[in-house]
Amino acid sequence: MAEEKTIGITVKKSEDFHSWYEQICLKAEVADFAPVSGTMIIRPRGYMVWQHIVDHFNKEINDKLGVKNAYFPLFIPSRFFEKEKEHAEGFAPEVAWVERKDEKEERIALRPTSETIMYDSYARWIRSYRDLPLRLNQWCNIVRWETKDCKMFLRSREFLWQEGHCVYARADECHKETLLVLDNYEEMMKELLCIAVLKGEKTAAERFAGALHTFTVEGFMPDGKTLQMGTSHDLGQNFAKAFGITFIGKDEEQHYGHQNSWGVSTRLIGAIIMSHSDDKGLVLPPGLCDDKFVIVPIYKDDTKELVFHEAKKLLAGINEQGFFDDRDSYSPGWKFNEWELKGIPLRIEIGPKDIAAKQVIIVPRDTGEKRAVPIDAVCAEITTELGAMKKRLYDKSLHRLATHKKSADTFDSLVSLVNSGNIVSAPFCGEKACEGEIKFESGGITTRCIDEHTSNKNCVKCGKKAAFSVYFGRAY
Amino acid sequence: MAEEKTIGITVKKSEDFHSWYEQICLKAEVADFAPVSGTMIIRPRGYMVWQHIVDHFNKEINDKLGVKNAYFPLFIPSRFFEKEKEHAEGFAPEVAWVERKDEKEERIALRPTSETIMYDSYARWIRSYRDLPLRLNQWCNIVRWETKDCKMFLRSREFLWQEGHCVYARADECHKETLLVLDNYEEMMKELLCIAVLKGEKTAAERFAGALHTFTVEGFMPDGKTLQMGTSHDLGQNFAKAFGITFIGKDEEQHYGHQNSWGVSTRLIGAIIMSHSDDKGLVLPPGLCDDKFVIVPIYKDDTKELVFHEAKKLLAGINEQGFFDDRDSYSPGWKFNEWELKGIPLRIEIGPKDIAAKQVIIVPRDTGEKRAVPIDAVCAEITTELGAMKKRLYDKSLHRLATHKKSADTFDSLVSLVNSGNIVSAPFCGEKACEGEIKFESGGITTRCIDEHTSNKNCVKCGKKAAFSVYFGRAY
Numbered sequence: 001m002a003e004e005k006t007i008g009i010t011v012k013k014s015e016d017f018h019s020w021y022e023q024i025c026l027k028a029e030v031a032d033f034a035p036v037s038g039t040m041i042i043r044p045r046g047y048m049v050w051q052h053i054v055d056h057f058n059k060e061i062n063d064k065l066g067v068k069n070a071y072f073p074l075f076i077p078s079r080f081f082e083k084e085k086e087h088a089e090g091f092a093p094e095v096a097w098v099e100r101k102d103e104k105e106e107r108i109a110l111r112p113t114s115e116t117i118m119y120d121s122y123a124r125w126i127r128s129y130r131d132l133p134l135r136l137n138q139w140c141n142i143v144r145w146e147t148k149d150c151k152m153f154l155r156s157r158e159f160l161w162q163e164g165h166c167v168y169a170r171a172d173e174c175h176k177e178t179l180l181v182l183d184n185y186e187e188m189m190k191e192l193l194c195i196a197v198l199k200g201e202k203t204a205a206e207r208f209a210g211a212l213h214t215f216t217v218e219g220f221m222p223d224g225k226t227l228q229m230g231t232s233h234d235l236g237q238n239f240a241k242a243f244g245i246t247f248i249g250k251d252e253e254q255h256y257g258h259q260n261s262w263g264v265s266t267r268l269i270g271a272i273i274m275s276h277s278d279d280k281g282l283v284l285p286p287g288l289c290d291d292k293f294v295i296v297p298i299y300k301d302d303t304k305e306l307v308f309h310e311a312k313k314l315l316a317g318i319n320e321q322g323f324f325d326d327r328d329s330y331s332p333g334w335k336f337n338e339w340e341l342k343g344i345p346l347r348i349e350i351g352p353k354d355i356a357a358k359q360v361i362i363v364p365r366d367t368g369e370k371r372a373v374p375i376d377a378v379c380a381e382i383t384t385e386l387g388a389m390k391k392r393l394y395d396k397s398l399h400r401l402a403t404h405k406k407s408a409d410t411f412d413s414l415v416s417l418v419n420s421g422n423i424v425s426a427p428f429c430g431e432k433a434c435e436g437e438i439k440f441e442s443g444g445i446t447t448r449c450i451d452e453h454t455s456n457k458n459c460v461k462c463g464k465k466a467a468f469s470v471y472f473g474r475a476y
Numbered sequence: 477m478a479e480e481k482t483i484g485i486t487v488k489k490s491e492d493f494h495s496w497y498e499q500i501c502l503k504a505e506v507a508d509f510a511p512v513s514g515t516m517i518i519r520p521r522g523y524m525v526w527q528h529i530v531d532h533f534n535k536e537i538n539d540k541l542g543v544k545n546a547y548f549p550l551f552i553p554s555r556f557f558e559k560e561k562e563h564a565e566g567f568a569p570e571v572a573w574v575e576r577k578d579e580k581e582e583r584i585a586l587r588p589t590s591e592t593i594m595y596d597s598y599a600r601w602i603r604s605y606r607d608l609p610l611r612l613n614q615w616c617n618i619v620r621w622e623t624k625d626c627k628m629f630l631r632s633r634e635f636l637w638q639e640g641h642c643v644y645a646r647a648d649e650c651h652k653e654t655l656l657v658l659d660n661y662e663e664m665m666k667e668l669l670c671i672a673v674l675k676g677e678k679t680a681a682e683r684f685a686g687a688l689h690t691f692t693v694e695g696f697m698p699d700g701k702t703l704q705m706g707t708s709h710d711l712g713q714n715f716a717k718a719f720g721i722t723f724i725g726k727d728e729e730q731h732y733g734h735q736n737s738w739g740v741s742t743r744l745i746g747a748i749i750m751s752h753s754d755d756k757g758l759v760l761p762p763g764l765c766d767d768k769f770v771i772v773p774i775y776k777d778d779t780k781e782l783v784f785h786e787a788k789k790l791l792a793g794i795n796e797q798g799f800f801d802d803r804d805s806y807s808p809g810w811k812f813n814e815w816e817l818k819g820i821p822l823r824i825e826i827g828p829k830d831i832a833a834k835q836v837i838i839v840p841r842d843t844g845e846k847r848a849v850p851i852d853a854v855c856a857e858i859t860t861e862l863g864a865m866k867k868r869l870y871d872k873s874l875h876r877l878a879t880h881k882k883s884a885d886t887f888d889s890l891v892s893l894v895n896s897g898n899i900v901s902a903p904f905c906g907e908k909a910c911e912g913e914i915k916f917e918s919g920g921i922t923t924r925c926i927d928e929h930t931s932n933k934n935c936v937k938c939g940k941k942a943a944f945s946v947y948f949g950r951a952y
Contacts, residue, residue, distance in 0.1 A: 032597060036551040036584055041597055044544035044612065051545065068520035069527065074617055074634050075512040098586075099573040108512055110574075110586075121508060121517055130805075136520065141550055141617065158550050329606075 008341055012279050017223040024273055025152045028282035028342050031269075038150040038157035042266065045342060046153075049269050049288045050160065054139060056192050056287075057162060057264070060184050065177065067135040067164055072117050074141070078107040080116035084242040087115065090209020094144040096157075110143040115210065115235075115261060118165050119243040126257060128248050129169050133177075137164040142265070153270030154227070154476045161265035167245060167257040171236070174258035175213075178234040181262045182215045185230035193268065194285040194393035195219050195275050196401045197229060198423070198471060200449030205435040208261075212236035218448045218471070220401040221274045224421025226448050226473040229271055232262035270476075276366070276393050282343030283366050285393055286386040293322035293382060294344045296335045298351030310355050314348070314375065320382050322346075340365060346385055348378070364389050407469070411460045414472055415442045423473040425451040427466030429459035437461060438472070448473050484817060488755050493699040500749055501628045504758035504818050507745075514626040514633035518742065521818060522629075525745050525764045526636065530615060532668050532763075533638060533740070536660050541653065543611040543640055548593050550617070554583040556592035560718040563591065566685020570620040572633075586619040591686065591711075591737060594641050595719040602733060604724045605645050609653075613640040618741070629746030630703070630952045637741035643721060643733040647712070650734035651689075654710040657738045658691045661706035669744065670761040670869035671695050671751050672877045673705060674899070674947060676925030681911040684737075688712035694924045694947070696877040697750045700897025702924050702949040705747055708738035746952075752842070752869050758819030759842050761869055762862040769798035769858060770820045772811045774827030786831050790824070790851065796858050798822075816841065822861055824854070840865050883945070887936045890948055891918045899949040901927040903942030905935035913937060914948070924949050 009027060013020045025031045030046040042050065061067035075098065081088040091112045098108040111117065118136070126134060139162050150156050164181065168174040182199060189195045197217040207214040211233035219227045239245070240256040249255050276283040286292055295315055299307040308326065315324045322344075325335050332349070339347060349361040349370075359372045364385055373381045407425040408414040417424045428434070428447065438461050439446055451469040459466045485503060489496045501507045506522040518526065537543035551574065557564040567588045574584040587593065594612070602610060615638050626632050640657065644650040658675060665671045673693040683690040687709040695703045715721070716732040725731050752759040762768055771791055775783040784802060791800045798820075801811050808825070815823055825837040825846075835848045840861055849857045883901040884890040893900045904910070904923065914937050915922055927945040935942045 032600075034549045034551075034593070035553050035556070035596060036549060039549040039551050041549065042547040044546050047545045047547055050547075069523050070520050071518040071523055071526075071636065073510045073512060073515040073517065074619070075510075075515050077511050080511070097575040099575045099583075107575075117510070120511060124508075143550070160547065 008337060009279055009281055013222065013277070020279075021270075021274060022152065024277050024282055028277075030273065030282065031152045033152075036157070038146055040150075040152050040156050040158075042160075042269075045282070046266075046269055048290055049272060049284065050266055052288045053188075053192065053264070053268060054162075056188060057184075060188070061137055061164065061181075064184065065135060065180070067137045067166070069138060070136045071138050071140065072111075072114050072121070074111055074143075076109045076111055076114075076117045078109060080120060081109065083116065084210045084239055087210035087239075094146060096143050096145045111140070112142060112144050114138065114140070114163055115165065115239055116243075119239050119245060119259075122165075122167055122257075123244045123246075126167060126245055126247050129250055132169045132247060132257065133166055133173065135164070135166040137162055151270075151476070153267050153273070159266045161263050163261060163263040165259070165261045167240070167259050169247065169249065169255070169257070171258045174236075174260055175234050178213070178215065178232050178260040178262070181260070182217065182230070182232040185217050185232070185262075185264060189217060189219065189229060190394060192285065192287045193272055193275075194390055194397060195229070195271060196394065196398035198226075198401070198449055200451065200471070202231075202449060203428070203430055203432075203435060203447045203470060205432045206447055208233045210235060210238050212238065216449050218423075218473075218475075219271050219275065219397075220404060220423055220473075221271070221476070222400065223274070224404065224474070225476055226423055226471075227267070227271050227274075227476045228448075229268060230262070230264040233260055235259040235261060267476075275397055277343070278366075280337075280368075281341030283393070284343040284345065286345045286390055289343070289345055291322050291344055292320045292386055293318070293346035293348055294335075294339045295322065295324040295348045295350060296332055296339070297324070297326065298332045298349055298354075303352045306355060307350060307352060311350050314350065314360065314378060318379055318382060320379075320386070322348075345389055346382060366392055405471075408460065409457075411438070414460050415445065418442070418445050418472055418474060423448065423471050425469045425471050426460045427454055427457035428468065428470040429462055429464045430467035430470075431462070431464075434459060434462045434464075444474055445472050446475055447471065448475060484813060485755055485757055489698065489753070493750075496755075497746075497750060498628065500753050500758055504753075506749065506758065507628045509628075512633070514622055516626075516628050516632050516634075518636075518745075521758070522745055524766055525748060525760065526742055528764045529664075529668065529740070529744060530638070532664060533660075536664070537613055537640065537657075540660065541611060541656070543613045543642070545614060546612045547614050547616065548587075548590050548597070550587050550619075552585045552587055552590075552593045554585060556596060557585065559592065560686045560715055563686035563715075570622060572619050572621040587616070588618060588620045590614065590616075590639055591641065591715055592719075595715050595721060595735075598641075598643055598733075599720045599722075602643060602721055602723050605726055608645045608723060608733065609642055609649065611640070611642040613638055627746075627952070629743050629749070635742045637739050639737060639739040641735070641737045643716070643735050645723065645725065645731070645733070647734045650712075650736055651710050654689070654691065654708050654736040654738070657736070658693065658706070658708040661693050661708070661738075661740060665693060665695065665705060666870060668761065668763045669748055669751075670866055670873060671705070671747060672870065672874035674702075674877070674881075674925055676927065676947070678707075678925060679904070679906060679908075679911060679923045679946060681908045682923055684709045686711060686714050688714065692925050694899075694949075694951075695747050695751065695873075696880060696899055696949075697747070697952070698876065699750070700880065700950070701952055702899055702947075703743070703747050703750075703952045704924075705744060706738070706740040709736060711735040711737060743952075751873050753819070754842075756813075756844075757817030759869070760819040760821065762821045762866055765819070765821055767798050767820055768796045768862055769794070769822035769824055770811075770815045771798065771800045771824045771826060772808055772815070773800070773802065774808045774825055774830075779828045782831065783827060787826050790826065790836065790854060794855055794858060796855075796862070798824075816844075821865055822858060842868055881947075884936065885933075887914070890936050891921065894918070894921050894948055894950060899924065899947050901945045901947050902936045903930055903933035904944065904946040905938055905940045906943035906946075907938070907940075910935060910938045910940075920950055921948050922951055923947065924951060
């Protein structure tokens with residue numbers, strides 16, 4: 001056999017999380033660096049994950065919310081940004097522009113988000129209450145010219161996302177659906193991504209530029225950092241007033257619309273990798289894989305025919321999607337390593353002894369525990385094993401979050417607990433300035449979301465009356 | 477009833493094709509103009525069509541060819557363009573660039589096509605014959621800074637497309653799959669878009685910048701113009717040599733890969749609109765619609781309850797996706813007009829008399845012919861009607877193409893026949909310079925694809941020995 005040494009992961013997740021993450025992305029062929037600094041390539045194994053997210057979420061928003069997909073241009077005239085002042089200020093530093101042939105031409109931005117370009121059209125399309133609610137979503141690329149260090153999937157100058165943008169006649173409808181989308185995100189993180197999240201409202205300092213309220217789902221990563229995984233913004237009437245989105249109501253009066261916007265991006269792929277993968281390589285929740293299993297034959301020259309015959313028969317009898325690794329030039333051990341690295345959920349081993357015993361060996365990717373299964377029960381066992389794996393991955397994520405949720409009543413204990421890798425609830429006044437001081441003095445600790453409203457407590461930093469308890473952490 | 481006048485199409489397709497097309501796009505809410513000149517918005521009714529094309533084609537290329545999807549960056553360093561000279565020259569005029577903060581920085585292009593950015597990675601990823609064939613595809617936005625008048629879907633500064641890029645060990649494999657993809661395009665145009673195409677090779681003048689051979693499928697539009705609907709390029713080893721895409725073969729020698737690339741874009745939506753729609757509005761092939769039918773109730777106050785009850789019962793019993801238009805504030809006539817404008821394939825009318833006769837009226841969008849159908853046969857009749865409509869649309873497109881395919885032996889008759897709205901086969905020398913003269917002297921006639929190899933004929937323009945007969949036309 002023309003054996004080649006498999007090039008596995010050479011650092012441990014527990015020892016050098018950053019290098020480990022990068023190796024997983026590169027060696028499992030999930031992503032690669034691209035030539036323009038801060039950009040990246042999503043390779044097929046990464047795009048597969050994204051496609052499953054796209055398909056799942058499209059179905060959810062279409063069936064449950066009646067949202068329709070559309071596509072608005074990448075190009076946004078600079079005057080649009082100026083219409084909503086907070087929004088403009090929030091995005092200004094990271095907007096990339098198209099090179100002009102002539103200085104007199106208006107500058108054209110590459111979308112850092114699409115509120116402005118979409119709402120300009122909404123103002124033309126919406127006339128009457130009959131046109132509402134208007135619920136659109138788009139899947140597209142987004143450009144933000146980051147100056148900080150980029151990290152694959154987590155911070156890059158271009159990424160893919162969905163952005164939903166809805167208009168309602170009433171504030172209560174708008175707010176209700178803002179939260180409904182957030183619930184959908186939480187459900188998707190659990191059911192499809194197998195990640196437990198904290199759900200809540202952002203403080204004023206972390207709110208989306210131009211929104212009344214920003215709600216978030218935050219994942220907790222194995223390195224003790226939090227990751228903002230999805231946000232849903234109640235925009236109130238801020239943009240409606242800036243863009244003139246009005247409708248004639250049943251009362252025959254003119255009103256401004258109420259709006260929300262919400263999105264998740266390819267950074268979810270980063271969250272999935274960090275949450276589940278291990279020192280052997282990628283671990284993917286089964287729902288995000290095209291191929292759920294690989295059959296690896298174990299044979300010598302004189303047993304090849306028998307084993308291949310049985311393996312093919314086995315494959316033909318399984319409903320789930322998977323494949324038979326019939327490559328002759330690699331040993332079983334090499335194949336085990338390769339499919340562990342790439343994150344195929346189940347490995348099925350079949351050799352002469354197994355055939356004699358009318359069994360196969362099933363090995364789930366996450367536990368690596370071998371289990372003999374009667375050959376005529378394989379189909380059902382695959383379903384069971386995939387379900388069990390999904391549950392294990394989620395439970396592990398939930399356990400990680402639960403055991404790292406702490407609370408603090410003083411600034412020192414807050415910093416100390418966050419610095420030892422926790423997400424910490426503490427009483428907070430809610431003021432932007434105070435939050436800025438916390439971030440500065442702690443070297444980067446930020447609020448992640450509001451925990452609960454609290455009374456009779458004082459802010460851990462300024463000592464003023466606390467508006468609520470907030471989760472603090474270090475975030476990607 | 478709060479009746480509103482429906483705003484239908486106000487020009488005839490036969491009288492002012494250009495304005496008619498624009499009205500269909502706008503009034504059927506397929507698309508809209510966007511603020512940056514030459515850009516457009518794809519509204520839900522247009523995006524729906526694109527989504528069906530995406531889903532269909534993804535399945536085809538994945539199942540039949542083993543192509544996997546990926547995503548490469550929008551941003552391409554300028555030095556990449558310079559690597560393949562013809563390619564660089566071909567795209568230079570329409571490349572848009574990112575504004576630089578500093579003149580010393582390398583210029584960054586917005587992808588006008590992705591050969592260069594993808595092949596830079598291919599050169600790193602491919603090592604051995606075992607890595608081949610490598611077959612990737614991406615769905616993305618493309619930027620070409622057109623200076624000619626833009627036309628929705630047909631020419632815009634940003635559009636959506638798929639681009640497949642494959643590498644093979646052998647030239648024959650590469651060529652074979654280049655043609656296989658073209659066959660898949662032809663099949664999709666027929667089965668999904670209901671459009672008949674001419675299929676063939678492009679001449680040197682119309683070849684993709686950097687390719688050995690370009691193959692095309694060309695649709696013939698009702699205004700007598702042709703539309704390039706999809707292309708598949710055999711790139712040979714041109715890019716492999718420019719980017720250093722080499723592999724160690726079974727012979728342990730180093731070889732350059734053989735490559736192809738192929739794509740279709742959102743201009744297909746334009747082809748669909750032009751081919752099938754009429755003076756009442758949009759006509760869509762059923763396979764491109766989410767909703768295949770609408771049930772319109774015909775009632776007065778005293779029959780509303782009965783009719784709504786029966787309509788809902790009817791809807792519940794139909795397998796195909798459709799909806800019941802239960803809006804009380806619009807008359808049946810208004811609803812007929814709206815759904816004709818929007819292009820719902822079938823209308824089902826139900827009123828008290830129909831209910832008494834245990835029937836409904838089915839009206840296919842394209843013929844507008846009413847037919848009574850027994851209520852318990854509706855489900856089967858819908859399937860039949862949708863199939864028949866699909867066949868009629870394709871047959872009409874095929875008939876249009878067949879009756880406008882002409883041939884000419886002189887330059888004058890070529891020009892005259894093309895100018896009267898035909899696509900004309902004529903003997904041609906194959907030279908770029910001669911083709912340039914034809915284009916210039918005729919005010920824009922170009923070759924569309926090679927018809928057949930011919931002997932003993934002379935070029936209609938220069939009189940030299942003809943290399944083949946070529947289809948000439950005016951193209952979008």
